[in-house]
Amino acid sequence: MRPFTYARAATVDEALGALRDPGTRLIACGTELVNWLKEGIETPARLVDITGLPLAGIDVSDDGGLRLGALARMSDVAAHPTVRDRFPVLAESLHRAASAQLRNMATIGGNLMQRTRCPYFRADVELPCNKRLPGSGCAALDGGDTSSHAIFGWSNDCAATFPSDLAVALAALDATVTAVGERGVRRIPATGFHRLPGTEPARHNELAPDELIVAVDVPAAPGASHYLKVRERASYEFAVVSAAVTLHAEDGVIGDARIALGGVAHRPWRLPAAEQALAGIALDDPAGLRAAVARSFTDARPLPGNKFKVELAQRAAVRALRTAGGVQ
Ligand SMILES: Cc1cc2nc3c(=O)[nH]c(=O)nc-3n(C[C@H](O)[C@H](O)[C@H](O)COP(=O)(O)OP(=O)(O)OC[C@H]3O[C@@H](n4cnc5c(N)ncnc54)[C@H](O)[C@@H]3O)c2cc1C
Ligand code: SF4
Incomplete structure (x- = not known):
């Protein structure tokens, strides 16, 4: 693991200011990011901890929709009475993810920002992987094990799948991811938040490097x-x-x-x-x-x-x- 500095952001503006430096990465609860540091997938110069930001709310709107703060814990959302009663698909997707210990720590924003579990992407030895090192090839498509890979939307450069359970439920619910950046607020449909690999597999999703997820909005009455x-x-x-x-x-x-x-x-x-x-x-x-x-x-x-x-x-x-x- 390479050395890095660590700071805590007290406000959203402070976090956005820190992102102006391309060597900065945000850390929520670290259940994914710390693995990437150990595996060499990310080598930031600076980590900025966002867990002090006021983004952990789970709110029910007047029309019955939900607003999940980006820092709400997976287990808190899964246990919320309204989520359990009116949005079982959401509670079940969270409840069946990871382990109880991870769910107690991990956040909604961090879950959406996780990366593929393709074994070649995660390998601790260097293997051809266009997602990890653009232009290096694809060990999976080049005769590797493709049992965990895609059957839809893959390209000749990458056939990885996205592992989040929550994201699948949010796509069925027509939810929206709300992001803020220095250019303002952006609402991105959950169905289009994650990208297909195309010719740029190293781009995982539509969040810009200078943006932060603040919330996920779920419309009312899914049935x-x-x-x-x-x-x-x-x-x-x-x-x-x-x-x-x-x-x-x-x-x-x-x-x-x-x-x-x-x-x-x-x-x-x-x-x-x-x-x-x-x-x-x-x-x-x-x-x-x-x-x-x-x-x-x-x-x-x-x-x-x-x-x-x-x-x-x-x-x-x-x-x-x-x-x-x-x-x-
Ligand atoms: C062993 C293991 C098993 C798992 N199993 C499952 C599973 O079965 N199903 C499943 O869905 N998930 C699974 N996960 C993934 C888990 O849900 C994620 O690790 C977790 O949700 C990440 O949240 P975090 O707060 O720890 O994020 P972090 O690790 O702190 O951050 C992860 C990434 O998200 C970015 N990030 C975090 N918050 C924001 C934000 N608000 N705005 C912008 N970027 C942000 C960080 O910069 C980083 O790039 C598993 C993880 C592990 C380690
Ligand atoms: S499928 Fe994608 S993530 Fe896996 S080795 Fe190929 S390029 Fe890398």
Whole structure:
């Protein structure tokens, strides 16, 4: 680990001022960043601690929407009574992430800013990885293990997936990330906050280097909702694939539904074609649900190691819809 200096920001303006120096990185609770320092993924000259900023609120607006402060802890949001009652998809996505110890520390903003778990990106020896060292190649696509990689939206430069559970729920909820920078406030839809790799895999998301996340806003009335996480062990494990769904149904028939998948792309992957096809389908019609969901898989491009994700992700989406609708 390289030496760095450490300071605490007392105000948002102080944190933004510190970001003018390109050698500065913000640190919230450090559950991700400290790993990157140890692994050499980040080598900042200066860390600025933002945990003293007044950004930890969890507020319910008059219309029933939510405002989650960027520094709200994952466990506090998951346990909030309104979140549990009206936004179960959100509570479940947080509750199934990481471990209890991590959730007690880690923040909402830090969760959205985490980076891929691609083993070549995280390796402690230098391996070809365009995300870590632009232009160095891609060890995964060049004959490596692609079992944890993308089936949608990948490029010839990178096929990594994004590991946050929360981000998948926020995409299904049509949430918005609010950022501030020296040029003012910017509201970024959660569906577009994370980038596809394209030719610039080293750019992980749309936050500019001089910006800070202050909050996440979740609109009211998502209807019934559920987060299904498929993983290799029952706790403390990242998703192989996951599905976040919200739906309004009457007499067991879907009026409208939204679906976002995790573990299949470099950002939460919404299924617009499936969402359109689901209107009018009964929740107790598994074949109808499956056919609707399949509409969004015609452009899936699995890699040699992850063909199983095409089937798994469709099954996860159907099961999440049925669970949200109270049908087993
Ligand atoms: C072993 C392990 C298992 C995990 N499992 C899961 C899992 O199953 N599912 C899941 O979703 N997550 C998982 N995580 C990720 C975990 O949720 C994140 O580590 C955590 O949310 C990061 O929050 P933090 O406050 O510690 O961020 P930090 O580590 O302090 O910061 C991480 C990054 O976010 C930036 N940042 C933090 N706050 C802001 C802000 N307000 N504005 C701009 N930038 C900011 C920092 O500059 C840094 O780049 C796991 C992590 C670990 C270590
Ligand atoms: S998939 Fe992306 S993160 Fe993984 S080795 Fe290739 S370039 Fe790096």
